[in-house]
Amino acid sequence: MNVTLFIPCFVDSCFPQVGMHMVRILERLGHRVTCPEAVACCGQPAFNSGYWDEARIVAGKTLHHLQEAEAVVIASGSCGAMLKVFYPQLYAGRPEEAAAQRLSEHTWEFSDFLVSKLGVTDLGARFPGKVTFHDGCHGLRELGIKSGPRKLLEKVRDLELIEMGDAETCCGFGGTFAAKFPMISTAMGEVKCASAADTGAEYMVSNDSSCLMHLQGLLSRQGKPLKTLHLAQILDSQ
């Protein structure tokens, strides 16, 4: 299959290894991976801030470059939800509506692509360690992704998955929310990190780099031993 990777701006800039692991995993599975360099952002920040006209400037370019793709795979449930759920709303009643609808149908969050589209759960990975999984809200509630990442983690050798009490509770990132309401965002992150730490896990894993950026930022600042990892990093471990 021809897989078109959508690497969101913050993954490209700050977490390039997440994209690299995705490329290696998908290529190992025999797919041809492409990555249009012109695409940098899905437009969600402006969209969530209420500036839909401005969001369409960004989304329009992304839509243009991705609309013919056989499968678009994204490293973040949040950006995935933007393409899959919100592009059709953003373009409702506009000439691009059909293209947005088509793109929505061909867009997959990375773990969902592996499990639901490809039917793969065992990637031959080995990762010695205790992990707990954080469900990113957009992946969980907009895209309905819950069991997929767990099926993938269960097949990883030497990995122990321990569920936390607040797995489905928002970490407090929320895009521009984290900067506009830092005190609330931080409190939410602290609740999340405490719940993860209570499991005794060494790693908090998620399929959404944006949540992890916020959580790792908090953990590092507070000098906590818990580390965050993107799911792709674990699935590509040997």
Place this chain on the structure above:
Amino acid sequence: MSNAAQQFLEAAGTITRNLRHRGLIQTALRKYEVARDRKKSAFNDWSSARQSAAETKWDAINHLDTYLTEFTSKIEARGTKVHWCTTGPEARDTIRGIIKDAKAKCVVKSKAMTAEEIHLNEALEKDGFEVVESDLGEFIVQLRKEPPYHIVFPAMHLTRDEISDLFERELGSAPTREPEELTMIARRALRRKYIQADVGITGANFAIAETGMVSITENEGNARLTAALPRVMVTLLGIEKILPKLEDLALFLPLLATAGAGQTVTGYNTLYGGPRQPGESDGPIEWHVVLLDNRRTELLADPEQRDALHCIRCGACLNVCPIFRNVGGHTYGTTYSGPVGSVITPHLRGLQEWKHLSNASSLCGACTEACPVKIDLHHHLLQNRRNAVGDSPSWIERLAWRAHAFAVNTPALYQFGQEVARIVEPLRLRLQGTPLDPVKSWTRTRDLPPVAPESFKEWWRNRR
């Protein structure tokens, strides 16, 4: 920024650092979650039940004129006086008039969020009436002279010790750490009031069009007593409380109790269809039903968010909301707090003044998932943001988003930005913790990841 927004930010800043508050609310709501999940699992199919409830409320709200007319004619036929009020002040004046005509001195009241909405107690007290809140939680917050903290659990922010101190101070009771004894202190204090009161005021949870009745949900029996002993009864409710048929309650009572409090059904669910009827031994001689619009029709006129009028005020969205759980009910500064409050307050009280509540959300969607009538709550927050920008855009923000769009759409500029970020990183680190830090709203509590030496796209290019 509006005054309300400023107050919200300040209150949120203080309370989110209050670890005692955080612990209290998290503990209480985790208890709720356990009870709710147990009761949800008793349903044969929770998801279909809520879909059915959503459709029933859709029918009610989208034929509101027909059902309200039916409700009114049926309930009036049994001697009830129905008052239609467009605004809060109109409803307040109507109720003040009823109480004056009754030559009442003491008014006993059961829980009614609609009364909070129109600030009824303040108005009546200003007129010199004694108004006693009879719901235990409401009684407690009334003694503290503060609004309810939560639409279903008004005093959940208080510990037993605080309540004991309050009762000792206000009622002269002996201190105790037993919730049972504290409850009995309130019981004794209120018993006389039901008998002495001339007027009883209640809210309502549902208005049944088919039979012309209101349904009142409670656990304590205080609403039953409020509606039994005083000679005049007043029931205040929003026009959206309509349900088409009596048997709809067979669905809505369990749904409300399960979602709201983790109960199968609450202790008392009582239908009132009129004042005392011939041959009955007690009950009010006069019953006034006050139907309140108070800009609900404006929300009705927005088809995109009309489903917000489906709300049955169960509080489930508050209970699961991570924002509510960290900032608490009082921070909102609104009658209706939590996600549903953030959705409807801009419609009821002005979008520009209250849009900050729609921004103060991570859009996690826990509310929408919890709502027993499937209101699309978190997407409505997005729509409020869009509408607020559409009505009154901030040109600075608009310019910033245009610049952002230009930057991410122009690969050379985007790469240049990454280069700049790498170069200024040491300087940024030196500024971190000072007022000059350009990203201090992030870095005050969190580290910021640096731009990697090689971005993904650079790696991709080099790899080929």
Place this chain on the structure above:
Amino acid sequence: MNAQERILARIREALKVPAPKPGSHGHGGHGRDVAPAPVFAFQGRPVQVARSWLPPGGSTPQEHLTRFAAASAELKTDFRCVESESEAHAQLRHIADSEGWARVASHHSPLTDAATAALARPTLFTDGGYVPDELEVCEVGITTCDVLVAQTGSLVVNSRTSGGRALSVLPPHHVVLARKDQLVCDLTDAFQRVEQLHGAHWPSMISLVTGPSRTGDIERILVLGAHGPKKLTVLMW
């Protein structure tokens, strides 16, 4: 135009633009790993369908009884299913002795008349009116009910045939006398039964009572007897 006409006109104006059907929005709230819940065309009386999705009430009289007993236990309702009316009276006398009832309140009906006669204690009958202070000092209110609900452990009293609005809620102990054939499966059946009984001439109050009065307003800790009865006893035969 009066206020009613004004508000109705605003409503009709607002409803000119139709709203999307519920459940047709985005992907949010549908749960996860499952297809969205079915969106069915509105049928007018959906609760007839919906009852199969609600907590079940059982399908035989014996199952109804078992469920009612289990629900009562959870609610802390003192439910006693006995063999005969005379055994119910014996139980009632036993409770009266152990609680030391000096003043009983009740209303006239075949079941309550027989029970109060068997109790042989000073009794306030609320029919035709009463002094609230005199009811308030009674230790118990003894009433009949319209129907009992297996699904929820509830019972229904009304203002016309259960002694008024206050009798079942003002005294600290509420005793309900009922026959087994008054127990129905679920709330749907209960509302139907209530409609059969009263539909032609509604009483001013109908109350679905589920357990004794309760509150969790202090630290979410359950306390019985907040304002209404601390005890609820159901005697059924």
